[in-house]
Amino acid sequence: MKLPSLRERPEDLLPLARRFIAFFAKAAQRPAPELSPATEAMLRAYPWPGNVRELRNALERALIVGASGVVEPQAFPERIASAVGPGVTLGGPHTLEAVEREHILRVMASVPTLDEAARLLGIDASTLWRKRKKYESET
Numbered sequence: 001m002k003l004p005s006l007r008e009r010p011e012d013l014l015p016l017a018r019r020f021i022a023f024f025a026k027a028a029q030r031p032a033p034e035l036s037p038a039t040e041a042m043l044r045a046y047p048w049p050g051n052v053r054e055l056r057n058a059l060e061r062a063l064i065v066g067a068s069g070v071v072e073p074q075a076f077p078e079r080i081a082s083a084v085g086p087g088v089t090l091g092g093p094h095t096l097e098a099v100e101r102e103h104i105l106r107v108m109a110s111v112p113t114l115d116e117a118a119r120l121l122g123i124d125a126s127t128l129w130r131k132r133k134k135y136e137s138e139t
Helices: 010-027 037-045 051-065 096-110 114-121 125-138
Strands: none
Touching (some): 010 037, 010 051, 037 096, 096 114, 096 125
8 A cells, every 4th residue: 555755745744733722732742732823834834754654754753852732843953943934025926915924924924922912913813813813724
């Protein structure tokens, strides 16, 4: 039986990552953290040459290294964390919506709470919540 590599089935990546996080958190007898938007983008950008085993090991390490309720890219080895390119750049050939999305996701990844992100962005928390939900449905 031939099972396609992880890079050939990107739709399986985030569900697998969440499953591994829940498994390792349960084994450590602590609540399962969430993956930050920046971490999700990083996981999708990395090619996973080691396939599912590499994903599993990276997430186990991230759970051990990361102490908060949100797994951030800094908890991963540099070879994985550096997989995300510069993304959308100001003045580049991007739509205003793409620039806004990238900025919001970066701010959300840099602060611990949605309320703090909304304050930094100068928008209401309910507006940020709706935008976040929209971005999650697009992935």
